[in-house]
Amino acid sequence: MADHAPIEQRLVHRDHGLDWSEFLAAIGELAATAMDARSRAWRIHVFYGVRRVPGVEGAATIVVLQGSHALLAGPSIAAVASVLFGDPHEPVTVPGLGPVAERVNRFAAAARGLARTPAGLVRYAVALQAAVRAVKQRQAEGSAEPAPSVERALTPLNGGCGDRRTARVVRLDVDTLKRKNLTLTGVLLTGISHALQRYLDEEAGGCPPDLAALVTIAMTAAPTDLGVNRLAGAVVDLHPEIESLPVRAATVQASLERERRINSNEVAVERIRLVNQLPSVLYPWLSRQGRRRGRAAKARGIARLHTVVSSINFGGAAPWSLGGAPLAFAAAFPPLTFEAGLTHCFIGAGHQSSLSILTSPDVMPRADRYVALLENAFAEITGSLVPR
Known part of the structure; x- marks a missing residue:
């Protein structure tokens, strides 16, 4: 779903002139803060003039994207980075991600989800049983590699x-x-x-x-x-x-x-x-x-x-x-x-x-x-x- 809220609502201007170690401490604080995807799934923090960044001459501007894992997954992060720092005229695609939905009626979506739940539970139970049978068959045939110790x-x-x-x-x-x-x-x-x-x-x-x-x-x-x-x-x-x-x-x-x-x-x-x-x-x-x-x-x-x-x-x-x-x-x-x-x-x-x-x-x-x-x-x- 597209989010048309102004970027300023999700942009946080942080401390100016931090040392690299102080910046890492700030990252630790952000990492300890869970985000609720239902209210705000992502936020951008900008740190200005960070000093003594490894491999950087002079001060650096550091952009931190803090996001819920419900929104950000590994395969999509490179695409998100290209939006922030790449060519704005280049189209952005994420393999496996469908087209953007401009509007979603939350109440209608919730009603459809509730109506589909019983059938979904049945389909999942059937699929689970089929998967278990397939694993047992491969083990019996000797085509499955033995599972490592857990x-x-x-x-x-x-x-x-x-x-x-x-x-x-x-x-x-x-x-x-x-x-x-x-x-x-x-x-x-x-x-x-x-x-x-x-x-x-x-x-x-x-x-x-x-x-x-x-x-x-x-x-x-x-x-x-x-x-x-x-x-x-x-x-x-x-x-x-x-x-x-x-x-x-x-x-x-x-x-x-x-x-x-x-x-x-x-x-x-x-x-x-x-x-x-x-x-x-x-x-x-x-x-x-x-x-x-x-x-x-x-x-x-x-x-x-x-x-x-x-x-x-x-x-x-x-x-x-x-x-x-x-x-x-x-x-x-x-x-x-x-x-x-x-x-x-x-x-x-x-x-x-x-x-x-x-x-x-x-x-x-x-x-x-x-x-x-x-x-x-x-x-x-x-x-x-x-x-x-």
């Missing part, structure tokens, strides 16, 4: 996040990270594995051998009728028990490729289609059930994952600007979850790429130490692994 050791990263947030950004030169036989995601996961192992060794007295990250995988070959969020959440083993960095990188890459295969086939497509058929009346109940199971698993000392790693492709060095000034870099901060109190987001834009980190002081009290370990890990990768 019971892993609990770490401080799985602790309660509290009300505070800590945001950090690491600038990355992608060209220096390209390694032979490794994808960029594989390199990033290896660096995160190395840094987290060292951090947990220092802060928690040891790192569990089953350290794992939830990685968002773009299903680029999936049909567009699945919608905007054609993403799979794959739990990738980080193998901190392997001391040799080249061997660990190759093993992490193999784990990532296995998860890509599992989450890019017809079964994965049907799984997303099934989720899309979920009646909205069931979503709150299923969400509560998931959190309840997660809390019960924590009580037993069990975790499904330890951190989250997502990525957004801006398609190379995006020629974007604002008021005649070129884009320096972009960053994004996926929200923390009840399972993981540490999230990462890589934004690929050529030499303007970055890796952002969001956590909580209740989960990671020494975030700057973790950032330093990350930077050291990437330096070790470039020094010990063969370039592409």
Whole structure:
């Protein structure tokens, strides 16, 4: 639905002349503030004259888009950025997103939704039964890969996040990270594995051998009728028990490729289609059930994952600007979850790429130490692994 409200109603002019560390503290405050999509799904904050921004000479203007996840999803963020900083004459398209509706009668839409709910519940139950039968048949035929273990050791990263947030950004030169036989995601996961192992060794007295990250995988070959969020959440083993960095990188890459295969086939497509058929009346109940199971698993000392790693492709060095000034870099901060109190987001834009980190002081009290370990890990990768 198109929103014709003046942009000034959603534009917030923030502090002038902040230091980079002060700006990150402000981002932490914004990240700790949930947005209600029913009243205001997005807002733009503009910070002027921010000093000592990494890789920027002089002061910088920073534009922050704060949005509800109900509105903003990974595949659509690049399109939103092109609206803000790209050519205003270029058409904007988001794969999987239908045409804009100029007007929506909320009462009529609610009535139609209520009328369709019984039939929707029946269709969902039928589709769910068919999906279960298909999985059992593939398992019987031996064509389904065995599911990985979902019971892993609990770490401080799985602790309660509290009300505070800590945001950090690491600038990355992608060209220096390209390694032979490794994808960029594989390199990033290896660096995160190395840094987290060292951090947990220092802060928690040891790192569990089953350290794992939830990685968002773009299903680029999936049909567009699945919608905007054609993403799979794959739990990738980080193998901190392997001391040799080249061997660990190759093993992490193999784990990532296995998860890509599992989450890019017809079964994965049907799984997303099934989720899309979920009646909205069931979503709150299923969400509560998931959190309840997660809390019960924590009580037993069990975790499904330890951190989250997502990525957004801006398609190379995006020629974007604002008021005649070129884009320096972009960053994004996926929200923390009840399972993981540490999230990462890589934004690929050529030499303007970055890796952002969001956590909580209740989960990671020494975030700057973790950032330093990350930077050291990437330096070790470039020094010990063969370039592409």
